[in-house]
Amino acid sequence: MQATLTMHALAAAFHSNTHVPVSSTVLKDPEHSTVIPSAATAARAKDVRPGSDEEETTTTTITTTTIITTMQSPVPCQLNLTRPEGYIEAPPQSSSAFHSTMDCSYIITVYMGYGVEVQVMNVNLSEGDKVAFEDVGHRENTMLANESILMRGLVVRSHSNQISIRFHSPRSQAGSVLLRYQAFVLSCVFPQRPLYGDVSVSSLHSGGEAFFSCLTGYQLQGPSVLTCRNASTPYWSGKEPHCLAACGGIIRNVTVGRIVSPGFPSNYSNNLTCHWVLEAPEGQKLHIHFEKVALAEDDDRLLIKNGNSIDAAVLYDSYEVEYLPNEGLLSTSRHLFIELTTDATGTSTGIAIRYQAFAAGHCYEPFVKYGNLTSSDNTWAVGAVVEFACDPGYTLEQGSVTIECMDPNNPQWNETEPACRAVCSGEITDSAGVVLSPNWPEAYDKGQDCIWGIHVEEDKRIMLDIQVLNVGKNDLLTFYDGDDLTAKVLGQYGGSKSRFKLYTSTADITIQFQSDPATNVYGYGNGFVVHFFEVARNDTCPELPEISNGWKSTSHPELVQGTVVTYQCYPGYQVVGAELLMCQWDLTWSGDLPSCERVVSCADPGKVEHSRRVLSGPHFIVGSSIQYICDKGFTLSGNSLLTCFNRGSSGPMWNQKLPRCLPETFEPCSHPGTPNYGIPSSNKLHFQAGETLHYSCLTGHQLLGDPVLHCVPGHPSQWSGLPPVCKAHPAEYDGHRLDVSTAHLRMEGVQVAFATFIPVTLLLIIIIGIYLHFSKAQRKPQQLSLSSNVPYENITGESTFDSSVYETTETREYEVSI
Known part of the structure; x- marks a missing residue:
């Protein structure tokens, strides 16, 4: 139901x-x-x-x-x-x-x-x-x-x-x-690491924490811990903190630390007055190392005093001391007072001072910037021996490689700690190392000309990894493929460039750096860092593997420089990546290894000029189609519909070739004629579709109608309108009306005279012909009464007429008959 x-x-x-x-x-x-x-x-x-x-x-x-x-x-x-x-x-x-x-x-x-x-x-x-x-x-x-x-x-x-x-x-x-x-678990974005600081995260999901810290000499401004909170979009409980160098402060219970001027390693600001007070634990003293002191040459000043107030005795005054003491400074008490003042004019990098506290009966902990040390006693007691070494690219200067803590009554090092600096020029025979711009990471000086020579074993080659290149536009870093400046130039660079590599063809390379005497490159991190490695001699690129569902062919039996390897795929597959790989001069291939993937759609057949196309879908998968429609004025040549179909092992292909849109042809227009008193722009008989014909009138006439006619395309092509008419101006027409009428009457009179004279003449000729015919038949004298009055004696034997019509009777008769 x-x-x-x-x-x-x-x-x-x-x-x-x-x-x-x-x-x-x-x-x-x-x-x-x-x-x-x-x-x-x-x-x-x-x-x-x-x-x-x-x-x-x-x-x-x-x-x-x-x-x-x-x-x-x-x-x-x-x-x-x-x-x-x-x-x-x-x-x-x-x-x-x-x-x-x-x-x-x-x-x-x-x-x-x-x-x-x-x-x-x-x-x-x-x-x-x-x-x-x-x-x-x-x-x-x-x-x-x-x-x-x-x-x-x-x-x-x-x-x-x-x-x-x-x-x-x-x-x-x-x-x-x-x-x-x-659904999936959302997470907070990784927090931004503060400049001159670091961050570590326990978890990025809800409830996770981010911990922030600053490098020695910087203070954290903001929260040290942030928590990832749950929400529609998880977020951190606050903004990331910053690490700033404070202008002064009291530092108690000192162990090891660092003081830097505000903005370091960038320039400090003007009109600063910074006071720092260092206080060591009871019974200990303080020692400081000068990592960096760069003040403007005006009234900027650094004072270090042996006490905890501005009135304490001066240990160091930048006004009076031209060179920094490499061994640093020692306090006689548990306090040191540091003062930095700047004026309102110039600025510079500022100061970086390392400090530490040490107990009685011990030497202070030695320090070497851009290097490391090993010690027989990490408490730095009397008898401790310390050995120094520099980081790669730096050279040990101004001190001893080995020092010893001596004098139990007043423990001190027997030699000054050395310094590690990036020097200008040098000869290097190590199998691997680093070449740095002078004073790196500080800015190099202007007007420098430095040369480094790197030498490896004769059967080896050198690979250069230029990791940092940031020099002035007028400064030059040149690499020579040999042991002197006459060798072939591998490359010459100025300004800034991202990381790149170079390979030598010999066992030696010469590096030359020239800075412009008027260079304006100042600041931290300006220069270059070049790592070098000894590599095996090899004149060919590494062997390339075969690829699945495809094959390769090489242009040369050995993979020497310039050899091209071509990868192709089996039917139904297409190459993804570079089809051609070339062995470059640095013995590396020009690209990554390609692969062959099965073709699942047809390639875009392209567009046809003077047409638009209609797609059946956003992708050219099997079964999709494209229809081409020609613009107005063009006709299609070929099939308008293309369909993507699968040809088995050959893969998807279009079933038709790309059509063309050809200009449509039309019959020409015949000349439409010229009006009275009119002048056409052209008198040719035929005009092609799209052409125009212009009309104008003679002086004194006015053009009525369209002065321009267009040949409109069609089958057949037709003019856009009728030709115009040229009409006389009204004033001139009235002035000439009488003359026209008189001329018309005269023409009519002439026409009447002609109409009367011609029939009469014909009638007379017919009558005379009849008369002559009958006269001959009756044998009468063939003389007209018209000539009877002429005296005979005046008649000569010669004719007085040019025409022969009047010579004989017979001739006159013949003419009359005609």
């Missing part, structure tokens, strides 16, 4: 032209009076994998309930999903057939601290379909992806706990998208 009712209801609906929405109507529960929107039911259906029993049961319920209820206006496919995972099919199949356009919106919301990860399982879009993924958990929505990049396997991740997916189609037969979503 219910089935019969269903069929009657459907038939009545269709006969009355009423649309019957299947899943978009308002549903009623047969057992309860509660109204249930079908969208909610659809949401429950989409939260499980398509094809499951739950989905099938729900769909059946929707269909049955919809048929037996009163039909109402359709509800849009707008769903709010809150499960941690599920599937979305956009648009729902049950709704797509009942709307001229389709607009669907899906909002997925998960718990705080989690994000939404959406994977495209299948995509089949029609022309005009739009899909947009937006992160809506922030104050401002963020676009994550759209239909232009939509492809199977694409994964889209939100940055918050809420994501919106919108589907729009302008047609009823819309495409479809199948998506799978799931």
Whole structure:
């Protein structure tokens, strides 16, 4: 009975032209009076994998309930999903057939601290379909992806706990998208490391902590610990701190530390007055090392006093001492007072002072900048022996390699600690090392000319790794492939350049650095760092492996410089990467190894000039098509529709060649004629389609009509209008009317005279002919009465006429007969 009712209801609906929405109507529960929107039911259906029993049961319920209820206006496919995972099919199949356009919106919301990860399982879009993924958990929505990049396997991740997916189609037969979503744990972004400091993180997830610290000599400004807090988008509990060099302060219970001027290693500011007080534990003394002292040559000043006040005795005064003591300074008490003052004019790098406290009966801990040391006693007691070494690229200067702590009554080192500096020039025979610009990492001096020579074993070569190059534009760093400056130049550089490598062809290389005498390069980190390594001699590039589903061919049996290796793929596969690899002069290949991947779509066939094309989809997959439509004025030569099909082992290909759009040909227009008193711009007989013809009038005449005619293309081609008319100006027409009338009357008189004279003449000729004929027949004298009055004696034997018509009677008769 219910089935019969269903069929009657459907038939009545269709006969009355009423649309019957299947899943978009308002549903009623047969057992309860509660109204249930079908969208909610659809949401429950989409939260499980398509094809499951739950989905099938729900769909059946929707269909049955919809048929037996009163039909109402359709509800849009707008769903709010809150499960941690599920599937979305956009648009729902049950709704797509009942709307001229389709607009669907899906909002997925998960718990705080989690994000939404959406994977495209299948995509089949029609022309005009739009899909947009937006992160809506922030104050401002963020676009994550759209239909232009939509492809199977694409994964889209939100940055918050809420994501919106919108589907729009302008047609009823819309495409479809199948998506799978799931929640994932969000995390805070890694905090920014403070300048002159460091940061370590226990976890980036909610509850994790970030710990900040500063380098020696800098103080932390801000929180030392930040916590990752849970929210729609996790965030740190505060802003990252900064590490700043303080202008003065009291440092108690000193062990080992460092004092730097504000802004170090950059320049300090003007008008500073900084006071530092160092206080060692009871019974200990203080020792300081000068790492850096660079003051402006004006009134900037550094004072170090043996006490804890400004009135203590002076140990060091930059006004009076030209050179820094390499051994540093010792206090006689547990305090040191340090004062830095700057004026209002120039600035410079400033100061960097290392300090330490040491107990009685011990020497202070030695220190060497840009080097390291080893000691027989790490307590630095009397008898301790220390040996120094410099970091690669630095040279030991101004001191002894080995020192010893002596004198039990007043422990002190028997020699001054050495200094490690990056020097200008040198000869190096190590198998590996570093060449640094002078004074690195400090700025080099202007007007320098430095030469370094690097030598390895004869059967070896040298590889140079230029890691830092930041010199002035007028400064030059030159590499010579040999043991002197006459060798071939490997490269010459100035200014800044990113990291690169060079290889020598010999066992020696010469490096020359020349700084401009007027250079303006100042500051920390300006210069160069060149690492060098001894490498085995090799005149060929390394062997390249074969690739799967393809093969390679070489231009030379040995992989010497300039050899080209060509990679090709089997039918149905395409090369991903560079097809051609060349062995470069530095014996490295010009690119990475390519691969062969199966072709799953046709290549873009390109565009046709003077046409537009219509695509069946965003990608050229098998089965997709392209239709070419020529612009107006052009005709298509070839097939307008190209379809991508799979040719088996050969892979997907287009079924037709690319068509062409040729200019359309039209018949010419004939000359339309010239009006009276008119002048055409051309008198040629035929005009091609698109050409124009201009008209003008003689002086005293006015042109009436269109002065320009166009040859309109067509079959046949036609003029755009009739030729114009040239009419005399009204004033001149009235002035000449009388003359025209008189001339007309005279012409009429002439015409009347001619009309009368000609018939009379013809009649006379006929009468004379008849008369002569009858006279001859009667043998009468053939003389006219007209000539009888002429005296005979005046008649001569010669004719007085040029014409022979009057010579004889016979001749006159002949002429008359004619």
